[in-house]
Each structure stands twice: as C-alpha cells, then as structure tokens.
Amino acid sequence: MIQVQNLTHYYNKDIALDNINLSIEKGKFIAIVGESGSGKSTLLSVLSTLLKPTSGDITLLNTNTKEIKDIDSFRKTNIGFVFQFHYLINYLTTKENIELALDKKENKKTLENLKLLGITELQNRYPNEISGGQRQRVSIARALANQPKIIFADEPTGNLDSKNSQKVFELLKQLCESGTTIVVATHDKTLAKLADTIYEMNDGKISNIY
Amino acid sequence: MFSNALKALIANKLKTFLIFLSFTFSITAIFLISSIATGIITMYSSMLKSDGDMIVTQKNISDTFFSNVDTKLIPRIEAINGVTKVSAIIFGASPVEDLPIIAIYGSSQNRFSNYKLLSGTYPKKNQIIVGNSIYKQLYNKKNITIGTHNFTISGVYESEIGFENGGVVLNLEDASKIFNKSASLFLVNSTLNSNKDSILKAINNLSNTIEAKKTTYFIENYNQFTIIKTSSNVISFIAFSMGLLAIASIMSITVNDRKDEFGIKRALGISSFKITSSLIIESFIVGVVSFITAFILSNIILLAIKHSTTLQGYVNGEITLELSLYIFITSIIMSALGVIIPSLSASKIDPIILIQKGNR
Numbered sequence: 271m272i273q274v275q276n277l278t279h280y281y282n283k284d285i286a287l288d289n290i291n292l293s294i295e296k297g298k299f300i301a302i303v304g305e306s307g308s309g310k311s312t313l314l315s316v317l318s319t320l321l322k323p324t325s326g327d328i329t330l331l332n333t334n335t336k337e338i339k340d341i342d343s344f345r346k347t348n349i350g351f352v353f354q355f356h357y358l359i360n361y362l363t364t365k366e367n368i369e370l371a372l373d374k375k376e377n378k379k380t381l382e383n384l385k386l387l388g389i390t391e392l393q394n395r396y397p398n399e400i401s402g403g404q405r406q407r408v409s410i411a412r413a414l415a416n417q418p419k420i421i422f423a424d425e426p427t428g429n430l431d432s433k434n435s436q437k438v439f440e441l442l443k444q445l446c447e448s449g450t451t452i453v454v455a456t457h458d459k460t461l462a463k464l465a466d467t468i469y470e471m472n473d474g475k476i477s478n479i480y
Numbered sequence: 481m482f483s484n485a486l487k488a489l490i491a492n493k494l495k496t497f498l499i500f501l502s503f504t505f506s507i508t509a510i511f512l513i514s515s516i517a518t519g520i521i522t523m524y525s526s527m528l529k530s531d532g533d534m535i536v537t538q539k540n541i542s543d544t545f546f547s548n549v550d551t552k553l554i555p556r557i558e559a560i561n562g563v564t565k566v567s568a569i570i571f572g573a574s575p576v577e578d579l580p581i582i583a584i585y586g587s588s589q590n591r592f593s594n595y596k597l598l599s600g601t602y603p604k605k606n607q608i609i610v611g612n613s614i615y616k617q618l619y620n621k622k623n624i625t626i627g628t629h630n631f632t633i634s635g636v637y638e639s640e641i642g643f644e645n646g647g648v649v650l651n652l653e654d655a656s657k658i659f660n661k662s663a664s665l666f667l668v669n670s671t672l673n674s675n676k677d678s679i680l681k682a683i684n685n686l687s688n689t690i691e692a693k694k695t696t697y698f699i700e701n702y703n704q705f706t707i708i709k710t711s712s713n714v715i716s717f718i719a720f721s722m723g724l725l726a727i728a729s730i731m732s733i734t735v736n737d738r739k740d741e742f743g744i745k746r747a748l749g750i751s752s753f754k755i756t757s758s759l760i761i762e763s764f765i766v767g768v769v770s771f772i773t774a775f776i777l778s779n780i781i782l783l784a785i786k787h788s789t790t791l792q793g794y795v796n797g798e799i800t801l802e803l804s805l806y807i808f809i810t811s812i813i814m815s816a817l818g819v820i821i822p823s824l825s826a827s828k829i830d831p832i833i834l835i836q837k838g839n840r
Contacts, residue, residue: 320747320832346749357744357835361491362484371748412748 271296271420271451272317277326279312279474286312287323288474294453294467296419299446301465302455309474310455311424317453318351318422319344331419346371350413352423356405358397364408365393371415383411387441403434410441420451427458439464481754485761495734496766502730503770503811504777506723510807511778513719515797516785517712522798523643525699532567532667533676535698536683539691542703545571548661549690551652554588557666560682562674567591568663570655574626576648582614583647584626586655591667595649600635603650607634611645613787624648627658642786642796668692720807724814731763731818735826742826743834752827756820763815771808775799 272294279287286309294300302310315321317328319341328335331348338344350371358367368380384390387407392400397408406426413421423442427435439461446452454461462468470478489496528535536557538547549568557566570586587594592602595609603609608624608631615621615636624631631650639645656662670679676694683692699705735742738759745755782797826834 315830315832321830340751342746342749342751344749345747349749351747353747353835357740357747359741359744361487366484370745370750416749 271298271331272453273327273329274317275327275329277313277316277323277328279316279321279323281312285474287316290326290474290476292469292476294451296451297446297449298451298466299443299464300451300453301462301468302453302471303457303459303462303468304471304477306457308471310471312474313471314422314424314453314455318349318420320351346373346416348419350416350418350421352406352410352413352421352426354425354428356397356402356409358405358408358412360397363394363396364389364400364411367397367408368412368415371412380411380415383414386414387411388437402429403431403437406430406434406438410438414445418450420453421445423452423454423456425456425458426454427456427461435461481758482761485758485765488758489762489765495737499730499734499766500770500773503727503766503815504774506726507771507774507807507811508778508781510716510720510723511774511799511803512781512797513712514716514803514807515778515782515799517708517716518800518803519642519782519796519798520712521705521708523641523796525705526641527643528667528699529695532695533670534668534680534683534692535695536666536668536690536692537664537698539689541691544664544702544704545573547664549663549666550687551662553686553690554666556686557668557683560679562670562679563668564671565590565669567667568652569665569667570652570659570661571664572655572659574658576614576624576626577617577619579614579617583643584655584658585644585647585649586652586659586663587649588652588663592649595637595639595644598636598638600633603631603634603654605651606630606654607632608648608650608654609633609635609637611647611649612636612638613642613646614648629654629658667695720810724810727767727811728814728818728821731815732822735759735819735822739826739829739834739837742823743829743831743837746827746831747835752823756823756827759819759823760816763819764812767812767815771811775804 274290274292277287277290278285290313302313304310312321316323319335335341359370362370365380365384368383372379381390384393387410389404389407389411392404392408397405406429410426426438430438435458442452442454443464454465456462468480469476470480536549537544538549541547551568554566554568557563567590568588569591572584572586573581574584576582597609598612600609610618610624610633618624622633624633631654637649652663668683670676680692680694684690742755746752778799782799786796
C-alpha cells in the first residue's frame with residue numbers, strides 16, 4: 271500500500287527527514303510518534319503528497335508518486351487528510367466544507383458522514399459557530415467524504431479533550447477495521463497504543479519500530 | 481461555484497468593500513478622463529459639422545483662431561454650381577465681468593437659427609445674444625462689454641454644444657471690428673448629388689490665400705484636435721494603465737492573502753484550475769458591480785460638470801458605447817489576470833507550504 275525508499279527532505283539547509291525507509295500494508299493502523307520537531311508531521315505531509323520530498327521514492331497504491339501526472343486528482347480519489355488545526359473554510363457551512371471534497375454534491379453520502387461523526391445537527395452551522403471538538407469531527411468527515419483508501423491524520427487529538435479524543439480514536443479504529451489504511455502522527459500515547467505498528471522518530475530518522 | 485464565490489465575498493465584507501471602492505474609483509477615473517477628452521473634440525467638431533459639408537480657412541493656418549478669410553469671397557462661392565449656402569463665423573475669446581474667458585462667435589445672419597432662442601430676438605447691430613449658462617452668471621443682464629465695445633443683450637439662447645452654450649453670439653460685422661478680421665472660416669453647404677471635389681477645386685481656384693476642405697477631412701486632420709487627442713490619449717493611457725494595474729494588484733493581494741485557503745482546497749484534491757476559476761468568478765462579480773457603479777457615478781459627475789456654472793459648460797464628457805465596452809472588457813481581463821498570476825504561482829507550491837504561509 272505504501273512503500274518508502276531513501277526518503278530525504280530538507281527545509282533550506284536543515285534536514286527534516288533523513289533517509290527514511292518503510293513499508294505499510296493495506297488496512298493497517300500506523301502511528302508515527304516522536305518529540306516536537308522530530309519530523310513526524312513532515313513525514314506525514316510527504317507521504318500524503320502534500321509536500322514534495324527533496325529525494326527518495328514513495329509508492330502509493332502501487333504507483334510511484336513521481337509518475338503521477340495529476341497529483342490533485344490522485345489525492346482526491348485516494349487520500350484523506352485530517353489536519354491538527356482542522357483548517358475548515360470559514361465562509362462555508364460544515365456541510366459545504368464536507369462537500370468541497372466531492373466532485374458533485376452527494377447529499378446522501380455527506381449526511382451519512384455527518385451522522386457517523388455525530389454532527390448531523392451542525393450541518394448548517396459555520397466553523398466559528400461550533401466548538402473545537404466539533405470542528406475536528408467536521409474535518410474528519412471531510413477527509414472521509416471521498417471514501418479514501420488511506421487517511422493521514424496529523425495530531426488529530428492535539429486540540430481535543432479526553433472525551434472527544436476517545437471518540438476520534440474509536441472512529442479511526444472503526445475505519446481501519448473496514449479496510450482503510452490509517453497513518454497518524456501523534457504524541458498521544460493512548461492513540462499510539464491502538465496502532466498495529468508504531469514508528470518512533472528522532473531528528474528526522476526512524477529510531478525505533480514497535 | 482457561483483454561490484461559493486458570493487459567500488466568500490460576503491464573508492470578507494470589509495475587504496470586498498475596499499476592493500469594490502478601488503475598482504469603482506479606478507474605472508470612474510478612466511471613464512472621466514477618456515470621456516472629457518472625447519467630449520471636447522466632439523463639441524468643437526459638432527459646431528463645425530452643424531452647417532457645412534466644406535470648410536474654407538486661410539491657407540496654411542494651424543489654428544482656426546488665427547485664420548482670416550475675406551467675406552468678399554462669399555458671393556463668388558455662392559455662385560459655384562451645387563453650392564446652396566455659405567455662412568461665415570469668427571471665433572474669439574474675451575473676459576466678461578468676472579468671468580476670465582468666454583467664447584465669442586461672430587456669425588453671419590444665415591446661421592443664427594443654429595442658436596435656439598429661449599427669450600428675446602436674434603442680434604442686430606451692437607446687440608448680442610448670450611448662452612444660457614453664461615447668462616445665469618452675469619450681474620448685468622442688459623449689457624455686455626467686450627473689449628472697448630458695449631453691446632445690448634437682445635436674447636438668451638440654448639445649445640446642446642457646451643462651447644456654444646457657454647458663449648455669446650453677435651453679428652459678423654460687430655465681431656469683425658473687435659477681432660480685426662473679416663471671418664475665421666466659411667462653412668459651405670452643397671446639394672446632395674453635387675460633386676464635392678469639383679466644388680472644393682472651384683473654391684480653391686478663387687484665391688491663393690484660402691484653403692477649402694471637406695468638413696470630415698478637416699476635423700480628422702485638424703492640428704488642435706490631433707494635439708488634444710494625442711495628449712488625452714497619453715493621459716488616458718497613463719490613468720488607464722494605473723487604474724488597471726491597481727485592479728490587478730488588488731486582486732493579486734487578495735489571492736495572496738488567501739494562500740492558506742488555496743492550500744486547503746488543493747490538499748482536498750481540488751484542482752488549481754477549479755480554485756482559480758472560483759476566484760475569477762469572485763473578481764468578475766466585483767468587477768461587474770464596480771463597473772455598473774462607476775458607469776452611473778461617471779454619468780452623474782459628467783451631468784454635474786455639464787451644468788456647472790463655474791465651468792461655463794466648456795467641459796463636457798461623453799461616454800460612448802465603444803468606450804464603455806472597452807473599459808469593461810479590459811478591467812475584467814486585468815482583474816482576471818490579477819487572479820491568474822498569483823494562482824499560477826500558488827499552484828506550483830506544495831499545499832502544506834501554502835497552508836503554513838497563510839497561517840503565519
């Protein structure tokens with residue numbers, strides 16, 4: 271599902287990822303842990319095609335990302351991304367934010383996602399009218415909108431209380447059980463424990479695999 | 481896409497309002513500069529076109545104000561086959577009361593009917609008729625002194641041409657005494673089926689001190705019009721370029737300001753083309769609303785200028801359909817370019833970098 275070979279990334283002259291090699295199978299729950307600045311968010315951005323690496327190869331769904339001509343379209347079809355700071359569009363309602371990820375307005379699918387995340391009643395509210403936890407759930411619903419094969423989540427519980435964090439954990443686990451590959455960057459040990467494999471990062475390198 | 485574009489504009493009310501204001505003032509400035517320059521030429525050429533297919537001036541004179549043609553030639557021109565009417569006019573200017581300059585037209589009696597009387601009668605010897613906009617500003621509504629000559633006001637006229645409405649008209653003979661010339665030019669009318677070229681040749685053969693031309697040719701090649709046109713084109717071009725660059729840069733700043741949104745949408749897999757199209761729709765909506773506002777505002781300002789007593793009707797503007805279309809199309813293209821250029825640059829940047837840049 272995901273193959274990474276000799277992946278390196280620099281921010282100007284500072285190395286962020288140093289010769290990363292890893293392999294992730296379909297339907298697995300992977301956690302990337304590490305101190306702040308260890309490179310876990312950069313790795314997630316590179317794996318999800320949101321950031322081009324300086325060097326190295328990434329193969330997603332049997333396709334080398336360098337060979338993908340329309341990367342936006344590939345991302346839309348196959349990848350869902352949950353950001354730490356939700357990044358919802360403020361002038362759109364929660365429902366419209368979810369529909370952004372869809373080619374056509376699919377009311378039924380959107381409502382299903384809203385129901386799954388328990389936020390049906392928020393569909394006509396704007397992001398600034400709902401709580402942080404609710405925004406994060408909308409962000410997850412948006413990532414699920416296209417039924418992606420892989421979901422990347424960067425600190426999805428970073429801004430949530432324990433109750434909301436638990437809900438997000440359960441949901442990710444549920445998605446994983448239904449066949450979606452989940453890759454999460456987190457410093458939350460409870461969330462990391464749910465993972466099939468944990469990659470620990472230090473100074474841009476994978477220091478341990480559990 | 482349209483409703484989302486509208487929502488984005490409404491969500492950023494202040495920014496949208498400022499863009500709208502910048503757009504509106506830029507377009508209004510372009511409208512006014514271009515239309516006033518065109519208006520001046522149109523006013524003068526309308527005067528010349530009003531009653532003549534051909535114009536006779538002094539030979540090799542660059543400005544009609546300095547031209548002097550002998551009125552003794554009039555009967556000889558009238559005698560040419562195909563000529564129906566010859567009228568003469570003297571152009572002059574002088575201060576009157578507190579007004580620093582007013583246009584003075586010495587006219588042969590056969591063209592008095594061009595001035596529509598609102599009151600009184602056409603002037604006889606030592607009499608004068610006054611344009612409506614000048615009449616309102618005179619303290620003495622009975623007499624006018626031009627130079628050392630005193631004239632009795634015999635009537636008030638109205639003219640659609642601002643230069644005329646802000647001037648005075650007197651008999652050719654009286655004007656001749658003031659300006660020490662016979663006539664500035666002759667306006668020659670001919671029958672519809674006459675051969676204009678042969679008439680022109682016949683007139684030119686009458687004297688080697690005169691030059692007869694078709695009115696349309698004269699207007700197209702008149703030095704003063706060329707100077708006005710060239711200078712107004714230069715000013716219009718500068719104003720136009722500045723206005724359009726302002727529009728493009730405003731849109732460019734707006735797009736740059738929303739790089740994070742660009743990044744979020746690309747992270748969701750929305751193509752750069754689709755994101756750019758949505759931003760172009762936003763700029764189109766603002767552009768159209770601003771254009772309509774600027775069009776209305778410009779017409780109100782031009783109307784106020786036309787009726788301003790201070791300007792004596794000499795400044796007049798005309799917004800033609802051609803000018804409107806030209807300004808509309810170029811402003812829309814420039815605002816679209818203002819969107820496309822930063823969008824193209826944003827489309828080459830990785831989505832996560834755009835999001836990080838936008839949130840700094």
